[in-house]
Amino acid sequence: MKQLNVAIIGQGRSGLSIHASHLIKDQERFKIKYVVDPLEHMRKNAEEKFGCETFSDRTALYDKKDIDLVVNASPSHLHVPYTKEFLERGFNVLCEKPLANKVADVDELIATAKKNNVLFAIFQQSRFASYFQKVSEIIDSGILGKILQISVLFGGFKRRWDWQTLTEKNGGELMNTCPHPMDQALMLYSKDENDYPNVCSMLQSTSLAAGDAENFVKVVLYKDADHPIVDVQGGYAYAYAPYTYKVDAEFGGILASTKKVQWKYIKPEENNPLVLQKESLHYQPGSMPHYCSEDIKIYEESWDDVGEVYGTFGNMTGAFYDMLYKSLTEGAPLTVTPEQVRRQIAVIEECHKQNPWIYGK
Secondary structure, X not given: OOOEEEEEEOOOOOHHHHHHHHHOOOOOOEEEEEEEOOOHHHHHHHHHHHOOEEEOOHHHHOOOOOOOEEEEOOOHHHHHHHHHHHHHOOOOEEEEOOOOOOHHHHHHHXXXXXXXXXXXXXXXXXXXXXXXXXXXXXXXXXXOOOEEEEEEEEEOEOOEOOHHHOHHHOOOHHHHOOHHHHHHHHHHHOOOOOOOOXXXXXXXXXXXXXXXXXXXXXXXXEOOOOOOEEEEEEEOEOOOOOOOEEEEEOOEEEEEOOOEEEEEEOOHHHOXXXXXXXXXXXXXXXXXXXXXXXXXXXXXXXXXXXXXXXXXXXXXXXXXXXXXXXXXXXXXOOOOOHHHHHHHHHHHXXXXXXXXXXXXX
């Protein structure tokens, strides 16, 4: 099995705690060869834990010929320029989310990758979350009939005061947390990467955040009767967050957290055909009017993540890197494509336009 050399730019919460922490456990396929970070103590930590060479500046990687993959885990506002620099120099690049805040930037990165014949991927690992795959599986099975509305809530109640509360750093919960549910939501809205929804949004910045970016996100995706309404909420102004997913459909529905999925439904073929009665309903002549009432069998099922996993490693990051490894070594297509993420960035860009009190300053 070929071992791929990886260079990681950034040793923050993502570069260290997500990417490096996974790669060091998957040394049969990946080797952390280089790490870039401006902080000396983080470079020293990488040297000691990963046995890699470190640099304070990314430009030290430009002339390296032994890098199979560059992981761009720099701060959010540097994702586009750093990714472009390395794509232009012929490196395969995995960029952390959020990829960008403008569609034009995404188009430029896609074009640059194609021009240089290199892989360009975006780290949307929540696509591989077990609860999301289960929700998708139930919807795709057709047992719920027509999907009317999908509500997604990624929220909690806390305060933040770090750089990710600043608009100038591409912070705010629309770009911090919501790329996860938005990626999932768009795939449930339509699997066609060219099918773009209409967008209605409300972003709010409250005293729970020290910076000027939003910490309350409400986005509604919609188009027509052939698409579900998809309601995405996120942030940390939610004292009550009763679900992660709620699906309302023709024959039933789903209620899901990240740990448990419940669904109930009827089987239309088991019920008598509906016969419209235009007159007032009475059980018998001379009786009082009544509401529609019948005995109908409702099926209820549930799933939890104990003992059942999706993906090779049973976790989102592992499953993502499994896909990435196959793409790099076998030419397998990416499950999460730049064109799919482009649709997410189009939604983000439209939300920014619709909320000038935050993004029109």
